[in-house]
Structure formats: C-alpha cells, structure tokens
Amino acid sequence: MSKAELKETALGGIISNPVFVLVLGTCPTIAKSDTISNAIGLGLATAFVLICSNIFISLLRKLIPDKVRLPAYIVIIATFVTLVQLFVAKFLPDLNTSIGAFIPLIVVNCIILGRAEAFASKNGVLMSALDGVSMGLGFTLAIGLMGAIRQGLGAIGLTLFQKTAGGFIVFGLLMALFNFVFYIINARKTKALFEKGGN
Amino acid sequence: MTKATKDTIKAVIVLFIIALVCVALLAVANVFLKTVPTLDSATASKINTIAPSGVDDATAFSEGYFKLYSEEELASAGFDLKAFNKEKGNATNKVTAVYRVVKGQNAGAFIVESTGKGYYDITMLTAFDEEGKISGVIAKTQTEDKFSGQIFNEDKFELFKQSVIGKSELPSDSELNAVTGATTMSSMRGLRQAVTIATVVIPRLNSVADALEVENE
Numbered sequence: 001m002s003k004a005e006l007k008e009t010a011l012g013g014i015i016s017n018p019v020f021v022l023v024l025g026t027c028p029t030i031a032k033s034d035t036i037s038n039a040i041g042l043g044l045a046t047a048f049v050l051i052c053s054n055i056f057i058s059l060l061r062k063l064i065p066d067k068v069r070l071p072a073y074i075v076i077i078a079t080f081v082t083l084v085q086l087f088v089a090k091f092l093p094d095l096n097t098s099i100g101a102f103i104p105l106i107v108v109n110c111i112i113l114g115r116a117e118a119f120a121s122k123n124g125v126l127m128s129a130l131d132g133v134s135m136g137l138g139f140t141l142a143i144g145l146m147g148a149i150r151q152g153l154g155a156i157g158l159t160l161f162q163k164t165a166g167g168f169i170v171f172g173l174l175m176a177l178f179n180f181v182f183y184i185i186n187a188r189k190t191k192a193l194f195e196k197g198g199n
Numbered sequence: 200m201t202k203a204t205k206d207t208i209k210a211v212i213v214l215f216i217i218a219l220v221c222v223a224l225l226a227v228a229n230v231f232l233k234t235v236p237t238l239d240s241a242t243a244s245k246i247n248t249i250a251p252s253g254v255d256d257a258t259a260f261s262e263g264y265f266k267l268y269s270e271e272e273l274a275s276a277g278f279d280l281k282a283f284n285k286e287k288g289n290a291t292n293k294v295t296a297v298y299r300v301v302k303g304q305n306a307g308a309f310i311v312e313s314t315g316k317g318y319y320d321i322t323m324l325t326a327f328d329e330e331g332k333i334s335g336v337i338a339k340t341q342t343e344d345k346f347s348g349q350i351f352n353e354d355k356f357e358l359f360k361q362s363v364i365g366k367s368e369l370p371s372d373s374e375l376n377a378v379t380g381a382t383t384m385s386s387m388r389g390l391r392q393a394v395t396i397a398t399v400v401i402p403r404l405n406s407v408a409d410a411l412e413v414e415n416e
Binding site for chain 1: 206207209210211213214217218221224225228229232233234318319340342
C-alpha cells in the first residue's frame with residue numbers, strides 16, 4: 001500500500017464526498033437533514049454500518065463466490081442495520097421516534113452497497129476500514145452541514161427549508177458550491193503544473 | 200459433478216453460512232438490546248391523558264398513580280401474557296405491557312400497550328373503563344407520519360377516536376376507512392391491529408383484576 005493510496009483513501013470522504021460528489025444516498029440526505037440532531041444521528045448510524053460492513057465484506061471477500069456476492073453483502077449490511085436499529089430503539093428513544101423509519105432504509109443506501117462493491121470487495125481489511133471511516137464521516141459531515149443550514153434557515157422563519165422542497169434547494173446549492181471549490185482547486189493545481197513544466 | 204454444479208453448491212453453502220452467522224449474531228444482540236416497556240414520565244403523561252387520574256402529569260408520575268405490571272405479576276394473578284401473545288398475536292401485533300390507574304379518579308382502569316404494523320411499527324396505549332369499553336386511545340410511538348397517509352394528524356386521529364371510544368369491539372375496516380379516508384389504509388391497518396388486540400386482552404385482564412396488586416412498591 002503506497003502513501004499516495006493511503007492518503008487518497010483517507011481523504012476519499014472529502015474529495016469524493018459520497019453526497020456532493022458521488023451523489024449517493026440522496027434520499028435520506030434530503031429527508032432527514034431537517035434538523036442537526038436528525039442529520040447527525042442518521043449520519044453516524046450510516047457511518048457505523050458502512051465501517052462494519054466494509055470490514056466484514058473485506059474479510060470475507062475471497063470466500064464469497066461472485067454469483068452470490070450481492071445477496072451476501074445485503075445480508076451482512078442488513079445485520080448491522082438491525083443492530084443499529086435495536087441500539088437506537090433501546091438507548092435513544094427520542095431519536096428513534098424521529099429517524100426510526102429511515103434506519104431500515106440504510107440497507108439499501110447506495111453508499112453502503114457502492115463502497116462494498118467498489119472498494120471493500122477488492123481491498124484489504126485496514127484499507128476497507130479506513131474507507132468506511134472516511135466515507136462515513138464524509139456522509140455525516142455532508143448531511144450534518146445540510147441539517148445545520150436547514151435548521152438555521154427554519155429558525156429565522158424560512159420554514160420552506162425544513163420541508164422536502166427546501167432540502168432539494170439546499171442540496172443543489174451545496175453540491176454546486178462543493179464542486180465549484182474543487183474546480184478552482186484543480187484548476188490552480190493544473191496551472192501550477194503547467195508553469196512548473198514551462199520553467 | 201460439473202464445475203457449474205460445484206460452484207452453485209459452494210455459493211449456496213457460503214450464503215447459508217453467512218446468513219446463519221448473521222442470525223446468530225442478531226439473536227445474541229436481541230437478548231441485550233431488547234426494548235423493555237417502562238413507566239417513564241412521557242408514558243405516564245400519555246396515560247394521564249387517556250385515563251385521567253385527577254392530578255397533573257408530574258404528580259401522577261412522581262406519586263405513583265399508575266402501575267406497570269411485570270409479566271411475573273400478571274402470571275401470579277393467573278394471566279400469562281406470553282401465552283396470550285403466542286395465541287392471539289404475532290411478531291408485530293402483540294400486547295407489550297399492561298398498566299393500571301391505582302389511585303385517583305379512574306382508579307382500577309386498565310391501560311393496554313400494544314403494537315401493530317402500518318408502514319412501520321405503531322405502539323398504542325388504549326384505556327378501558329370497568330365494563331371493558333374503550334375510554335381513551337393515544338399513540339405511544341409511531342412514525343407513520345413520515346409516510347403518506349398522515350393517520351395521526353389531529354383531524355383523522357380524532358375521527359378514529361370518535362369511532363372507537365365507548366366500544367368494546369372496533370368497527371370494520373371499511374367503516375373506519377370511510378371515516379378517516381382511504382389514503383390512510385396501511386396506517387389504519389396497523390392502528391386497528393394494535394387497538395384490536397388490546398380489546399381482546401381486556402376481558403382476560405378483567406377476570407384477574409381482583410388478584411392483581413394495586414399498590415405501588
């Protein structure tokens with residue numbers, strides 16, 4: 001494992017942010033980012049499932065035949081989702097009332113299955129765990145940021161932003177901003193490379 | 200045996216083992232993470248709404264106006280809750296707890312906590328008078344409003360309450376749908392299941408009412 005690969009994986013949650021760059025897991029992102037607590041709660045639940053499923057899928061990657069890899073991944077992911085659901089129902093009843101309906105839907109969250117298929121099934125346990133942490137935190141930060149903005153706008157009377165339509169607007173604007181910032185950074189990097197080459 | 204057959208058998212065995220390990224893990228987790236009903240202040244407040252004790256919520260809770268019966272207490276009085284759920288309920292539709300007003304205005308009234316399956320799990324609290332008729336009904340937990348239907352919005356739930364209060368049996372599905380609107384059918388199914396099983400358990404609870412302790416420890 002090279003240093004560059006390690007850095008790329010560790011920063012994957014930001015550079016290839018699952019929400020704003022890969023546009024995965026949009027449904028829960030818009031549905032449950034109406035308040036910060038809901039957003040962080042769902043983000044952390046998703047991150048936990050992502051880390052655990054990445055580790056287990058990576059551990060079992062050589063044993064799982066290609067024919068049944070998707071059903072096997074889904075069974076593993078569903079197990080961790082059920083564990084999260086039981087935990088939230090027992091210890092965080094208020095959060096359960098608020099986001100409980102969306103926890104089972106983590107099973108079909110594209111981020112989880114996407115990372116299992118694209119990363120964990122092809123890489124070692126440590127790298128997969130790191131990818132899970134990075135992507136999980138990237139998702140939590142993205143949904144948390146949306147939650148903060150929507151709750152803030154709702155608090156000053158713009159209640160539209162606490163509804164689904166407002167979620168779409170905030171999501172679109174943040175995605176545009178995120179991509180614009182990375183466009184500028186990449187443009188500067190390219191310019192610097194050309195200048196270096198020219199000298 | 201051809202290679203394709205061998206591969207298929209291997210795939211089935213691997214998937215079976217993964218499923219078995221996952222089920223075992225969940226079975227162990229369920230022992231530690233199973234939700235046990237508790238009589239907390241939020242529940243006491245809801246009970247005080249549907250079976251008023253005559254004092255405010257905080258007093259009713261702190262001074263023990265309500266009692267939650269454990270399965271052992273019910274069993275020692277002659278009612279086996281587990282057996283009842285096995286006989287009349289299923290994994291998503293069952294009686295999860297039995298409460299009683301032990302002091303104040305509605306002393307002696309039973310409140311049954313029961314679950315039903317709408318779009319998601321619904322937990323209802325149903326209060327009964329001494330004749331076994333529904334005197335009040337309220338949702339303990341529900342997330343139906345996250346989906347279409349909005350059965351628990353004030354208007355529709357009010358209509359549902361009007362249809363069931365004072366009755367010992369629920370009206371038919373079609374009657375309830377006619378009252379609350381067909382768009383709420385899935386949520387209504389869960390709501391009806393939860394309240395129906397509460398009406399089924401109440402004659403059995405009434406038959407052992409005298410044997411049940413009415414003092415809070």
